[in-house]
Amino acid sequence: MKKNYWMITFGMVWTVVFAAMSFYWAMGGLIGARSLGGSIYEMALNPPRSFVIILWLTGIIKLFGLLLLSLLLLQWRKPIISSVLFYVTKIVGIILFFYGFLNFTTITLSQFHILDFDLELYAVLWRLLFWEPFWMIGGIFYFFSVKNSVEIRLSA
Template sequence: MNLRLDEASRRATWPGYAAAVWGFLFAVPSFYWALGGTAGVESTISPQLVELARQQDSGMLAVLWVTGALKVVGGLLGLALVRRRPWGHGMNCLLQLMAWGAGVLLAWHGAQFIVQGLLVQAGLVEIPSESLPILRWYTYLWGPWFVAGGIAFVLAARAHLRTVPDHRHPRIAGVVGGLGALALSAVALMTGIG
């Protein structure tokens, strides 16, 4: 019987570990580019960002360092969701808020890349010609990568919630995180930022 519980417990932790690996791996390019590396820049990100990276623009460098740090925080969040000893009530709420927020935001953002790429390839949407060479990267690499990270965080949040004795407040925090991420995405989309 104990062996079954241990096996079930291990299976329940894989999404948290997957989210952690996703966050840590995704931080590597940000830090690499912030340190001046250029491999992969030209073929995988927009030409405007490539030029800023080449010029070592201070604003661009700050964005790269901040996004790299946020990705590391995402990795730490994944690890926090698989902790075997129970967290306090407030921390469980915060973990659910952050995990659902990150999961929904990442999945939505990735889905936008995929849908836009497929619409362009189908001839239903036009984009500037200088963006066409990197379209495949956004459609088939970055989009699915963001969606996979989003799914990992949502699954990790669900697995974590099953370990929490009182589900009510953490569940509400998760809903707030997910809806907040959707609202943020909608505002970014309407303002042309995202």
């Protein structure tokens, strides 16, 4: 498996920033919360305990991406480990990209009144110009962190 160290580095920085946002909001920070819009913003203003717990857990889950990318930096003796890391990284990249892409698409459709979302224009602009592209960029970093396919040798 070939590794793209630039993409791994960008992915790690992206992941830390992404997790830090969740931790910041979990601690009561409000910068950027309005840009999410809808019920998320409303909950951020007066967060119930369950919302704060979800934010902390979300930040921790996001840090698993940092662990995944860090594992790519190691040389593994067993090819199966490299193979699993290759496919997991590719799948995570695809999921991140398409999550952002699908949100971008649905928010855009809501602006043409095809779908109905409860988002003010401020949040719509932030979601279309920052948040959803941010997800997609993260997906690109993960997906291109590893190149080529891996060979699985089952012999000892």
